[in-house]
Structures are given as C-alpha cells and as structure tokens.
Amino acid sequence: MSVKLYQSLINQVKGIIDDEFGIMDDTGLIWACSNEKANGQNNPLAAEVMKAKEPFVVIDGQSFLKVYIKSKLEFIAFIKSQDKENYKYLSLISINAINLKNYYEEKYDKLNFLKGIIMDNILPGDITLRAKELHLANNVKRVVFLINTEKSKDIYTHEIIEGLFPSKNKDFVIVLDDENTVLIKELKQDFEQKEISKIAKIIIDTLSSELVKAKVGVGTVVDNIKDIGRSYKEAEMALLIGGIFDDDKQVNDYNKLGIGRLIYQLPTTSCTLFLNEVFKEGSFESLDQETMFTIQKFFENNLNVSETSRQLYIHRNTLVYRLDKIQKVTGLDLRMFDDAIIFKVAMLVKKYLDSDKRFM
Structure with missing residues (x-):
C-alpha cells in the first residue's frame, strides 16, 4: 500500500498526540511520521525492538508496537515518549492503519478483477464466484466509458476521473496505459439515456479545464458483471469508428454510430467497387478543400441553398455555380435527394478506405 495513505492517517491523528509518532518497517525505515521531515530516515532502535519478545516495548524513552497479520510483521508503530497512555495510542493507530490497508488492498483486488474481465483474462465461469468473494454486486446496471487522452507528464487522468466519481x-x-483510462460506472435501475451523455460531457469538460484533450467512447448498459467486457469492447469500437468518420466529435456512443457502423463492417473490396x-x-480527388467545405455545409443545412449561402457569406448564385461545377465533375447533382445520399455515403466510404490504408 502506498505510504501516502499511512501519512494521511498520521496527519489526521497528529492533532491528538503531542509527541512525534509514526510508522516504520523492521529495519527502522520511517514510512510516515507526524514530523514529515523524518520520513525516509532510519530509527536506530529498530534492531533492539525486533529482538524484544513482546509486541509492545519501551526503549530509550520511545514506545514501540510491533503489528503482525497472520504471524507476519506488517509494520512498527512508534511514539517518541514513554507515557503510559502510549500503548492505547499505538493500538488505535495500528488498528486504523490495518483497516486502511485492508480496504485499499480489497479495492486493488477489485480493480485487477475488473481489468481482467475487460481484457478477457478471466474465464466467464469464474466471474460470478470471484465477484461474490470481492463483494461486488452481480446484477446491477453498469456502463463502460473509455477515455482517450494525449500523453502528459504532469496530468494524471485517472486521478481527475476518480475525483469526479468518488464512490469507491x-x-x-x-488505467490501461498512458493514453487510455476506463471508468466502470454503476447506474440506477431506472436510469435515463441522457444521464450517460451527461456523464461523458462532464468528463470531457473537466479534462478540458485541466487543458487535457480527450475523447470518450461509451459502451451499452449491461446488467450483469460478466458483460462488462462487452460494454468495454463497444466503447473501444465507438472510439475507433468515431475517429474514422467524425474525428472532431469528442463523445462517441456505441448506440449512436449511425451509418458509420454499417460502412465499417463492409469489406474494403466492396467499398472500392x-x-x-x-x-x-x-x-472525387479533383474536388479541392473549398469545394468539400461547401458540400459539407450544404449537407449540414439539409440541401437548403439559401441557408448554406448565408452561412458561407456568398451570393446564392455563387453557390449554385459551385453546385453546377460539382455536378459537372462528379455527375451528381447534390440538390437532388438521391444524388446527395449517394455522395454522402461515398464521402464516408472514402474516409473508411483512407483510414484502412493508414492502419495497414
């Protein structure tokens, strides 16, 4: 367990105990102390403490309590005084330290277990039994968020996410790696879909406030712990497909991938044909960037010539001229619904093929 947790406990107690006190190992290395400058230093009396048969011992004006779990020494609690109340103080410190250790070890075991599920490292038949051992609810609604961020030396994404969702x-x-963090979020039984979108937006906005660029993939809601792995894979797929067809989109929900999901499943040979x-x-390649931007705006405005020309700050006739030029080059009149659909699908297919070449 991180010594930071022991130090946190010591800091909470030092307002009660006047003398310097802390926790050290069997060599005398001080892990946590009310005088934080002493952390990392060695207590020279450790060898004598270890020789003593009794768990509680007073040596050279200092009180020590050796703490064992299953006959194994975990740590030594100490107070730099020989007051008769010290045994009580050391016992209370030790009990709290052990409880803290057990809590975080169980938490760590749970995280390893859940990571094993999403990474397919646990046999499906073992999941229910192991979940019961770890006191994890089996049949509750959960959803997986996959958060992809840029690498940063100063910002730890998982700490920010833990701060947002402190229900341990x-x-x-x-944490999967430097760029990917998973949030497994428990939901109420009567949740609404908009709540999931709200959570994803909170994650994006919070990371953005820390100057961290992020994208979030959202899986489907599952009601059995065995299906968490599926929700994770869906969140992963949502990020992948979203990155191909709408790279500017920050939140990609597996339930809202639209036609991109269909195209992604097509063979590349069929797409090329x-x-x-x-x-x-x-x-298609002859269409310049300005023309493609015009087409994009035209689609965004539901093929409305007047509204598109207004948003592009050009005369209506200029837009008509551009559309005529596109028709001449491609053979498709984007003012016609059927031709517009064909062109829109073709744009997405082209993005898919380009991404396929990129990952080859």
Missing part, C-alpha cells in the same frame, strides 16, 4: 464501491477507474461505380476516375 460502485464506480471503478482503471462502390466508389469506382459512383465516381469517374480521379473525379
């Missing part, structure tokens, strides 16, 4: 027994934050069928050779 219901919500779990798992479709593009060759729709466009004459080189016609």
Whole structure:
C-alpha cells in the first residue's frame, strides 16, 4: 500500500498526540511520521525492538508496537515518549492503519478483477464466484466509458476521473496505459439515456479545464458483471469508428454510430467497387478543400441553398455555380435527394478506405 495513505492517517491523528509518532518497517525505515521531515530516515532502535519478545516495548524513552497479520510483521508503530497512555495510542493507530490497508488492498483486488474481465483474462465461469468473494454486486446496471487522452507528464487522468466519481464501491477507474483510462460506472435501475451523455460531457469538460484533450467512447448498459467486457469492447469500437468518420466529435456512443457502423463492417473490396461505380476516375480527388467545405455545409443545412449561402457569406448564385461545377465533375447533382445520399455515403466510404490504408 502506498505510504501516502499511512501519512494521511498520521496527519489526521497528529492533532491528538503531542509527541512525534509514526510508522516504520523492521529495519527502522520511517514510512510516515507526524514530523514529515523524518520520513525516509532510519530509527536506530529498530534492531533492539525486533529482538524484544513482546509486541509492545519501551526503549530509550520511545514506545514501540510491533503489528503482525497472520504471524507476519506488517509494520512498527512508534511514539517518541514513554507515557503510559502510549500503548492505547499505538493500538488505535495500528488498528486504523490495518483497516486502511485492508480496504485499499480489497479495492486493488477489485480493480485487477475488473481489468481482467475487460481484457478477457478471466474465464466467464469464474466471474460470478470471484465477484461474490470481492463483494461486488452481480446484477446491477453498469456502463463502460473509455477515455482517450494525449500523453502528459504532469496530468494524471485517472486521478481527475476518480475525483469526479468518488464512490469507491460502485464506480471503478482503471488505467490501461498512458493514453487510455476506463471508468466502470454503476447506474440506477431506472436510469435515463441522457444521464450517460451527461456523464461523458462532464468528463470531457473537466479534462478540458485541466487543458487535457480527450475523447470518450461509451459502451451499452449491461446488467450483469460478466458483460462488462462487452460494454468495454463497444466503447473501444465507438472510439475507433468515431475517429474514422467524425474525428472532431469528442463523445462517441456505441448506440449512436449511425451509418458509420454499417460502412465499417463492409469489406474494403466492396467499398472500392462502390466508389469506382459512383465516381469517374480521379473525379472525387479533383474536388479541392473549398469545394468539400461547401458540400459539407450544404449537407449540414439539409440541401437548403439559401441557408448554406448565408452561412458561407456568398451570393446564392455563387453557390449554385459551385453546385453546377460539382455536378459537372462528379455527375451528381447534390440538390437532388438521391444524388446527395449517394455522395454522402461515398464521402464516408472514402474516409473508411483512407483510414484502412493508414492502419495497414
């Protein structure tokens, strides 16, 4: 367990005990102390303490209590005085330290278990029994958020997420690597879908306030702990597909991938045949960036010429001229609904094929 946790306990107690006190190991190395400057130093009396048969011993004006779990020494609590009340103080410090240790070890075991589920490292038949041993509810609603961030030396994403969702027994934050963090969030039985979107937005906004660029993939809600792995894979897929078809989108929900999900599942050979069928050779590539931006705006405004020209700050006739030019190059009149659909799908197919080449 991190010595930071022991130090946190010591800091809470030092207002009660006047003398210097702390926790050290069997060599005398001080892990945590009311005088934090002493941390990392050695208590020279450790060897004598270890020789003593009794757990509680007073040596050279200092009181020591050796703490054992299953006959194994865990640590030595000490107070730099020989007051008769010291045994009580040391016992209370030790009990709290052990409880703290047990709590965080159980928490660590839970995180390892849940990580094993999402990484497919635990046999499905073992999940229910192990969950029971760890006191994890089996049949509650949960959803997985996969948070992808840029690498940062100064910002620890998991600490920010843990701060947002401090319920240690219901919500779990798992670090996969420097760029990916998983949040397994427990939901109420009568949850609404908009609550999930709200959680994803809170994550994005909070990380953004810390100057961390992030994207969030959201899996489907599952009601059995065995299905957490599926929700994770869906969140992973949502990030992947979202990155291909709408790279600017910060939150990608597996339930809202739209036509991108369909195209992603198509064989690349079929996609290539479709593009060759729709466009004459080189016609799509001949469309410059300004033309593609015009097309994008035209689609965003539901093929409305007047509204698109207004948003582009151009005359209506200028937009009509551009659309005529696109029709001449591609053979598709984007003012016609059927042609617009074909072009829109073709744009997405092209993005998919380009991404496939990128990952080859």
